[in-house]
Amino acid sequence: QSALTQPASVSGSPGQSITISCTGTSSDVGGYNYVSWYQQHPGKAPKLMIYDVINRPSGVSNRFSGSKSGNTASLTISGLQAEDEADYYCSSYTSSTTRVFGGGTKLTVL
């Protein structure tokens, strides 16, 4: 299975909004609403931010939102804050009942 495709980096200024894309195939992202997003700060374990494409776990800021169109899922962070600077990974369930991650996107808050 191939890793999902994410941009290597994105950046934005405080208060702005950014969107990170995650492109797969009809066998993973496009075939199921089972996309999740994770935030990882340096030296730390990943943290679940979005599940089922659009849902936020309890405690996650509503500045984080998810969406999907076809084979591409997206994570949008609005009202960018300094603490949002981190690596972000998408993940999807696949038709082989395996799981696959994206390559990761480094978010820089300018």
Place this chain on the structure above:
Amino acid sequence: QVQLQESGPGLVKPSQTLSLTCTVSGGSISSGSYYWSWIRQPAGKGLEWTGLIYSSGSTNYNPSLKSRVTISVDTSKNQFSLKVNSVTAADTAVYYCARGLGHSYGYAFDYWGQGILVTVSS
């Protein structure tokens, strides 16, 4: 509060077997519709899903690693384990164990261990 903790050798020689254990506390590994996974991350690189196991013992593995990986569960100890055979330097990574949710939650990973660095070197 569920907690996961990885344990095992931090250094493994090439061609040998990497063995790690994840101990789950704050909840039973047998309860609910959860599954349990290993995910690894080479230094400076992205996350790679390695495989999963249900408390029933049913497993599924990353096709790229399937021939070398075995995941097992010991419900009496509330632990699950990872073995990777015939390791090379490419297996050097931080290894995370994680809890997976059921289809109602998109099979997402909600709890993670802190990670353990395993280096393959002679």
